[in-house]
Amino acid sequence: MSLTLGQAVWASIKPIIKIYLIIGCGFGLARLDILTIEATKSISNIVLTLLLPCLSFNKIVGNIEVQDIKDVGIVCLSAVLVFGTGVFFAFVIRSFMPVPKRWRGGILAGGMFPNISDLPIAYLQTLDEGLVFTVEQGNKGVAIVIIFLAMFSLTLFNLGGFRLIESDFKYHDQESALVDENYEMTDKRNVSSHGSSSVEPKTGADEYTTHENGSNDRNTLPSLTPQDSGGSQQSEVSIDSNQPKPLHHEGSVTNRSSRRRSNVSSMHTQELPEYPSQDMANLIRQYSNVDQFGRRSTGNQSSQSVTRQASIVERIKYSGLTRMLTSDAAVGAQDVQESGRALPSWLYRLSPTPYIVFFIKNCLRPCSLAVIAGLIVAFIPWVKALFVTTSNTPDIKGAPDAQPALSFIMDFTSYVGAASVPFGLLLLGGTLGRLKIKKLHPGFWKSAAILVALRLCLMPVFGVLWCNRLVKAGWANWDDDAMLLFVICIDWALPSMTAQIYFTASYTPTDAVDTVQLDCISFYLMIQYPVMAITLPVLVTYFLKVQMKV
Template identity: 25%
Template sequence: MSSIVIGTLLWISVQPLIRLQASFSRFLCVGCGFGVTKAGLLPAVAARGIGLVIINVTTPNLMFSTIVPSFNSSNITELGPLVLVALIYMLIGITLSWIIKQLFWVPHRFRHGILVAGGWANIGDVPISVALSVMASAPFNGTDDENLAVSYIAVFLLVWSVTLFPLGGHRCVMMDFEGPDLENDEVKERLSTKHSKILSRLAAVFLHLRQIFLFNHPPVKEIHTEVGQNSGEKETPRVTFTHEDSVTTCYRPSEQEEIGVLTLTNEHMLPPKFLDPTSPSLTSVQPGPLLTDGAEKVSTTTGPPDSITGHVTVAHAHWFHKFISLAFGFLRSLLTPPSLSIIVSFIIAIIPSLKALFVPGVPGTHIPSAPDGQPPLALIMKTATFISGASVPMGLITLGSALARLSIPLNQLSSLPLGAIGSLAVGRLVVMPVLGILICQQFTHIGLIDPSNNVLRFVCILLSGLPTATTMVFLTQVYSGTGNAEHLSAFLIPQYIIMFVSMTAITSFTLHILFG
């Protein structure tokens, strides 16, 4: 590829990010939220109220005004791959966050929220703005590809909304604020104790494997038994194995010892080929109590069969009631404004006769127009579009407000969970894009993603490298009860700084894959 073509692709990649990230109006919104909070004009309670307005008013209207015009029945064949890719990205993000949580200490009030921060990305204004800018220029086809890209992003938005609200992903944020608070030192001490236990278990496994290797690897040259004294109390059978390079002596437990101890000792001390009771090498060793005897003793103390059946029936009833409770909880969560908006929007979008009531120019429909020449319910769509316009500015203002409450002196940076913060930023903006490219390329290779659909391929790869959703700021402010989101803000700042470089690289590399 010539340097001119590479420069063109790089400019196409940088242009939407300049319009999105370096836009003075967007930075002004964040600055306004930061400034009014520092001036004491936007207290925490007010920030919490703005978060409720965003979740229950502006976000549902944004979903409705985006999904209805951009999605239609002709996109239904791509619905499966889009949903699958969205779920895979979410599971990868949650897994990376869980690993980070095991390796690095995380504030107690963010112990569950870090899973949401890793699994739910900023699917909304960021990818839509980038996709619209890229699709408007060659080598894409302008308006048609713009609408197609938005419709594909709407599917990711649906998966994002359904998993966060009806399926209970937001409850992880709520769980962070249950129970008493813990100091950071106590959290670090618990994590250190957990690491010590894991290392001790790994060491035990290593020793066990080494013991098995030593028993199975060298050939045994000689075996004999003898009776010796153990601590001067009683005679104890003793078996001696003579190897080429070592001599191993195993003491056989007495019959009074427990079956579990005898079985464990024999299995770990005697090589498998000497466990055969018919082996002539062990004819001089008296066998211990049989395992079946112990099994009979256990079975005689477990109670009559009727009591076991009763316990099973009670367990089944418990799980049935639990399933019913979860089902009703899921149905209740579907009635929340964001979830209900998503469901209604997709139903309207895929039924042409319903869509034509809101959007003009729907093929195959003949809906009489209103006196102004617009669809009968176009006023509802215009109102939703108007309200949704407040979603992004209000979100940026509350983000600036949350950042303003992150007051940590420079000489106390070590008090922050720097390991978890840096790992989450690298995981979301470096590791996940690499995995996203590999997954999408493999899906294209096997035919799950149409190789000729460059818009679909671009959207799938683009959405693998997004930072954490700013919606988490609103959720944290709502569930904290104080309107604060200090921990989350510390995790968001590095991601949105790295996004300048990472999304430029992802967009440029994706265009190189598609058209290079």
């Protein structure tokens, strides 16, 4: 089917409209504090551990055949070129343009890693409505994108690409530590509380009486730590606890109780407006994994004591491996160093051991396992026949409904995986909605603008040239591999990954005053998405009319 120029332009713009509408919804939800930072982190973990693995397994098994091994190799090579070109441009900008010294690794990561999952999948799922591609071609394109995503994950996690971001952070030693009086008072209070642990706890009546007299009793001290301020009734401690308490008249107690219930009720009804809007400081507090010395924050200390006498499920829940594999930004250099410590000492002392063990650990990520399992099933025809029926699979006796015996797994992964892309785009919008910039390094805006121009304007040209080279070399052709070449081309035109925001926040101490790394990545990301709304449709229109000649 031949498309007019107007049809080609509309076909390239329509997916952008859908994508930006969903991103706009996430932006608005974040601004209204409906999509909170806590909710963002939870949904992100759900996408990483369940939704995206289901989508990956379903699309690979259903659309990759044994004869597509060559295409998988081409995708892997193309991914290396995309990452390599991006990091080269970033290195050139870092060398000759003003870039903060504390973001020299972050700019390399920003140039190297594109947002290679949700955006191209959403784009393809709009183009497969029949005007440009069929549904089968669209599903094949999604499977190709997932192979790109597997290469992205391999480079970012297994091969340690995250360390580019982490290398920008120089933490304090004991001599240069930032002293906070709150920390000192907290430590003193903790010591005193341990020393007075033999004091009997108050009864409910005593606690209530203390609360009622708290406003007029000079011997009542408020909590010294912000953490304890959340429970004001429990945090007030009477020093003169041995003094007799005056008895209250029954009627006055009843009146006070009713007033308390009224106050509590009004507090709940007015609770939401009282909280300030969440900003980058909240993001750092939620994602930060380190203190000012670079030591990993253990979070809730009780979780470590629970694991010593807990069930297997609780041990798995609180294990470092679970933390590392089920979150998108909870990994650091310390995880590399600690990998393999359970091995014999002579083996652990070998320099490659931690890196090999760390590489294997990251292969256990749910999405990585789904891709590996999907490729194994897809490349063994008689195993694939248990899941789907194609022209290349052998005839195997199916279930009573004449479907393959394991088709219910495909139904499950298809149904669950369909939510991955909408949630991903909502989270993208929520991330963009929280970006705020305190101050920029002098002249950095020029460096960021030039790097964005190179990434979103020049790299797509390289993508077209690379596709032409693949065709001339005989590795692909426009008749049979149109979708493969199309996906390769648009992956050269994607903006940087937004996950770098969360990586940067995870390496930022919660008490950090100067957040130059977050300021730089925020500005760098903010200027990319308006530009992509123009450059990507232009590239797609050109590719459809000139290269594919549709």
